[in-house]
Amino acid sequence: MLSVYNLKPGFQKKLTPVCNYLFQKGVTANQITIASIFLSALIGGLFLLHPDHRFTLLIVPLGLLLRMALNAIDGMIARRYDMQSRLGEVLNEAGDVISDLMIIFPLIIIPQIHSYVIIVFAVLAMLNEYAGILGKALGGERRYEGPMGKSDRALLISIFSIFLFFLPHLAVAGNWIFSIASLLLLLSTWIRLKKSVEEAK
Numbered sequence: 272m273l274s275v276y277n278l279k280p281g282f283q284k285k286l287t288p289v290c291n292y293l294f295q296k297g298v299t300a301n302q303i304t305i306a307s308i309f310l311s312a313l314i315g316g317l318f319l320l321h322p323d324h325r326f327t328l329l330i331v332p333l334g335l336l337l338r339m340a341l342n343a344i345d346g347m348i349a350r351r352y353d354m355q356s357r358l359g360e361v362l363n364e365a366g367d368v369i370s371d372l373m374i375i376f377p378l379i380i381i382p383q384i385h386s387y388v389i390i391v392f393a394v395l396a397m398l399n400e401y402a403g404i405l406g407k408a409l410g411g412e413r414r415y416e417g418p419m420g421k422s423d424r425a426l427l428i429s430i431f432s433i434f435l436f437f438l439p440h441l442a443v444a445g446n447w448i449f450s451i452a453s454l455l456l457l458l459s460t461w462i463r464l465k466k467s468v469e470e471a472k
Contacts, residue, residue: 283343290347300349304362307341310334311370318377328436331374332429338370339425364404367421371396374428381435383442384449392449395456396424402463411470417459419452427452 293303314334321327345363349355375393379386399420406414419427427448435442 283347286340286343286347290344290351293344294348294352298348300345300354301359301362303341303345303348304359304366307338307345308366308370310338310341311373314338315373315377319380325436325439328432331432335374335425335429339422342367364400368397368400371400371421371424378445381442381445384445388446388449392453392456395453395460399456399460399463402460402467406463406467406470409467409471411467414463414466416466417462419455419459424452
């Protein structure tokens, strides 16, 4: 199924020089993961502190692109340089959920969008990640199938932020955009759970 996640191998290849440089400087995979969480907090915080400052909207897609790069780099460093650990796995999975919440929930302050639409989207995003982890908990692989995964959500919020920058009077469209995204999250979660159960059998 179509997903931004399918572009990950090519994205990682372009980040290989950065990955090697950071390792040579003594940067660990866990440090990158923690930096990604703080970056997400910064993105969400800027959005909350400057809701009427349109240029803040342009910081969101740039910040999310950097976050996606950090998310790719921490895994690359961990695998390439034997830094994989249980702590790293916990930080990575918990960090993804925390980062998502810190970026999604500030969207509640947009007056034209119903708060429950954003809350439902955020909750379903958490459930989607849980469904992905469940595959590994059942003795299989971590599941990434389905639309509206972590990378897809980052792309959606980035595009929506740019959309608001140029067409702020059409912010009400966010109700439809995030409602449809929530339906895609339900589909993605169902696919992941189905794959996890099938693999467990």
